[in-house]
Amino acid sequence: MFHRNAPLTATGRLRLARCVVDDGWPLRRAAERFQVSHTTAARWADRYRRHGSPGMHDRSSRPHGSPRQTPAGLEAEVVRMRREHRIGPLRLAARARIAVSTAHRILKRHGMPALATLDRATGEPVRRYERSRPGELVHIDVKKLGRIPDGGGHRTQGRAEGRRNRTGTGYAFLHTALDDHSRLAYTEDLPDETAPTCAAFLTRATGWFAEQGVAIERVLTDNAWAYTKNTWRDTCRDLGISPRYTRPWRPQTNGKVERFHRTLLEEWAYHRPYTSDAERQAAFPDWLDWYNYHRPHTGISGQTPASRVTNLSDQHT
Known part of the structure; x- marks a missing residue:
């Protein structure tokens, strides 16, 4: 790698050396012509005599021997x-x-x-992939999230009081559909993860993606009970969607939606202390809008998910 202010590149060194060695120029004349010192001209001419054209390239500064290197x-x-x-x-x-x-x-x-x-199970490098167009594959998964009792949980009331408030609050089931290519996400807070609930969510998610100009071709889920029932398969068939499943004990296959849920927890669910579940839910639409349309996504080179869907960014205000 050459310094940006270097007077000679490998090509310039070769020209200088050929002027001296092949054409018989005096060293001082060659040095003046190429605007280098007399000793520099002599060094490259001598290296050309001994090594030819390959000798015009920089040599490694690594020492020939390292006596203190680890055995x-x-x-x-x-x-x-x-x-x-x-x-x-x-x-x-x-x-x-x-x-x-x-x-x-x-x-x-x-x-x-x-x-x-690396994949911790096998020790092999993780093979990453990305579908070539929006809708070609949509990842679907459910994140179970404890609801916040009225008055706040342990983050606002302390662990003892928060534990008492938590009694009977139950859980939120966050169903998410995330496009593999664009990372565009659609999420709903639903009361359970039964087969009818999951199938109804898929129907609404398909409609939402269609409004964004994305036609879902395949959906990828894990092997949870709800996704293996005829209710799910029949809904996929009616919508013209091909269902796909991850290998057992391989959540990495559905890693994009798993990573989205981690982002969701960090940047929305646990981002600040909420005094009620209603307050947290009220903040979610704005966060999801920010994620889809304004937040730079590191997995797609700093673009926003909406920017990877045809004309979607320009239509959004």
Whole structure:
């Protein structure tokens, strides 16, 4: 990589060297012509004589030997423990009795990716995918969320009083349909997650996405009881949607909607202390509108979900 103010690139060095070696120019004339020092011209001419054109490129500054580098046997042991136990530099350093920074360098030297990028079950890198157009695949899932009693829960009243207030409040079941390509989301707070409730939600979600110009082709769910009943399959058939299911014990397959629910909890449900469930629910439409139309999404290079749906951003005010 060349410095932005470097007078010579690899091509310029080759031209200079050929003027001196092949055409017989004096060093000082070549140095003046290419606006470099006499010693620089001599260095590149000498390297051209010894190595030819390949010698015009920068050499690595890495030393030929590193006498204090960690022994190969110890490095192999660190790599083995990482693969077998899937632990990070801190715990590897404790087991191998080396510095944490040394463990980190060993992992980096052997091309071991960060644990966050691996599937914990298999240790293999997570394979990410994205559908090519809106509606091609919609992820559906339910998030169970405890309701807030009137007067507030433990976040506003303390744990003892919040525990007493919580009696009989029940749970909210947040049903979400999220488009794989655009991350556009539709969510409803429903009283349960039975088959009729899930099927009715799909019908309303399909209508909402149609209003946004998105025709749902496939839906992906887990293998929960409600999604395996004929009620769900018949609704999918009537809507012209193909149902798909994740593999058992593989929630990562439906990870986009799982990640949306985590964002929902962090930025809406637990974002501030609410004094009642009604107050929290009243804040939800504005948050969902912000998520769909205004919030930059890191999973799609900082775009908003609406910007990935044809003309949707321009229509929204």
